Amino acid sequence: MDDRSKADSVISSFFNQYVEKISFYKSLLVAVENECHFTLAEQEISHFTESRVKDHQSLWKKLNQRKGNAQYSSVEDIEDDIVDVCGVRIIFHYPTDQHEIKVLLESIFDIQDVKCHSGGQEHTQNQPIGEWGYQLPLPDYIGTHYRGFVKPKIFQEHFEDLSAADRRFAAGTMIEIQVRSILDDIWARYAHSIYKSEVPTHESQGAMLRKLRVGLEGVREVTIEMQKFAVREEEESNRKFETNDEVGTCFRKLIKAECGVEYIDHRGVSSEALRYLLESIDKSTPGSLHKLIKSYNFCDGPDSKYEEIRRLYGPVEFNIVLYLIDRVLLCHNSQDEAILEKEAVPAKRKMQILMSTILWMDKLLRSSFVWKLKLASTPSQKNPMKGLEWLSRARQHGMLTKGNELDNKDKAILDELWNLFENHDQRPIKLAFAMSSRGMIRDVVRERQEVNRIIEELIVTPNFRSQKKVTWMEYK
Structure with a gap:
């Protein structure tokens, strides 16, 4: 058998096998397209997808056109030569997403080959240069083509109803995934219709394609600037x-x-x-x-x-x-x-919160004399003056800075003052306490002198002066 006859036999064998498997290829591509779509959608990548199994008449024509130069001697030769039998196309909207798309595709396919098309040339590189892709006007098709096999583990759910032989066939079927921007997709569709036309290309059609490319490149430039602005805005929003x-x-x-x-x-x-x-x-x-x-x-x-x-x-x-x-x-x-924590608050934490509460009341609540009167007007059995005097004493400084322990009498004084603030019914005081007890604690060690000044002013307000002053010795 001469080479031509052998090539004809190989082509017939491949073609017959292909026709028998068209329905299988179609169901496989449905699973592949869905997986691509859901994977990208989970990452909120704006896109749309489409898929196609090569038309058998188109395939027959292509095989006969290539058999002379390709010198087919086996079915494997054809599979290596014609790699777009099963194809999925991903059209993305935002230039920066193309890099993440590559990573996501690698997570669901065993990528065997990557070809980047630009300016009428094919490059063996992984990605267009730069974060924003191609930014210079290019005269021809722009897109990245990935070729690979599905990862059986990822597609396990889609393959569970298949026979073992069909699973192996699906895992061994080369899938081409074309990735391009929506702008490049517009150009490619018009160019493809002219390229596939049986009528010879008219010179005016080429001129219109060039104008279309220039126009689309202008749109690309504007969209890149808009996305850069959006990125800056998002960065500023999250700073x-x-x-x-x-x-x-x-x-x-x-x-x-x-x-x-x-x-x-x-x-x-x-x-x-x-x-x-x-x-x-x-x-x-x-x-x-x-x-x-x-x-x-x-x-x-x-x-x-x-x-x-x-x-x-x-x-x-x-x-x-x-x-x-x-x-x-x-x-x-x-x-x-x-939500205020319900577990017991340590003594040191209580002191910090109370001091912070006093600072917030004095600093934030304008017309401060009002809240001082509200605090001083607390019923006598719950009068805060004793606890405030205790809180302002220098001896308590060691509790905050050195971790000194309080004795039982000190704890009782602190607990009484704490309960008074925690359960106070006046809104300004409730707010100041809530601010500190829920995380808005000031640097009370650094502001300790300010706390003492406020306490001194509190104690000399009319409502406090009218109450019996208890000395430190009486408190002990």
Whole structure:
């Protein structure tokens, strides 16, 4: 048998086998396309997929065109030469996704070969250069073609109804996966229709294709710039705040944009408190702050939630930061409500929380004389003066810095003061305690002198002076 006759025999054998297996190829490609789609969709990659088994008439024509140059001597020669019998195409929308698509394809296929097409040339390289793919105008087809076999473990569910022989056949079938952008797909479809036409290509068609490529490259340039802008915006949205000023500036912009509210933090304390809050609930980014603001209604009409809570603070001067902190920490059924730990709080932690509470009351609650009167007006049997005097004494400093232990009498004093703050019914005091007990603890060691100053001012308020002062010796 001469070479031509042998090639004809091999082609016939391959073609007959192919025709018998067309339905199998189609069912295999359904599984492959679905797996590709679901894998990319899980990673939120915007795309669409399509698949096709080569038409048997088209295959016959291609075999006869190639048999002279290919010199087919076996079925394996044909399988090595014609690798697009079964194909899946993935068209992606965003340039940066092509790199992740490569990784995902490698997770479900045993990739045997990668060809990158650009400018009418085929390159043996793994990816287009650069994060954004090809950015220079190119005159011809652009796309990346992967060729490989399915991984049986990944497709086990799809293959469970197949016979052992069919499973082996499926695992040994070469799949071509074409990956290209939606812009390159537009060009390729028009070019393919001209290339496949039985009518000779007209010069004007080539000119139109060149114009189409230039136009698409202009669109590509704009979309890349838009995606770069989106990436920068996302990075900025996820960047953690570093200073109080950053928090305050961002809050003012967001509250103005979302609610039309002008807010100025004259003393900077509200910005500081807001930063502490965001850090305590793990939302210390512009994006998280934006979502938090959108969760609440800042309208201050007569029947609004804002006005309802504002009345609970009167006559303390109220503002939108106080309102936000109150909604997060004190309002029931709030989606951001923090849960106060129920287990026993160590003595050192109690001291830190109480000192932090005192600092927040003095710094955040404007018209501070009001909350001092509210605290001093506590019923006499629960008067905080004794505990506050104890808390301000220098001896307690060692508890915070050196870990000194408290004796039972000290613990009793501390517990009484703790219970008073924990169960206080005045909203401003409840808020300050909630702030500290739920993670917004100030650096009380560094601010110890400030704590003592506030306690001294508290003790000389009229309501405190009217009560019997107990000396330290009487307390012991």
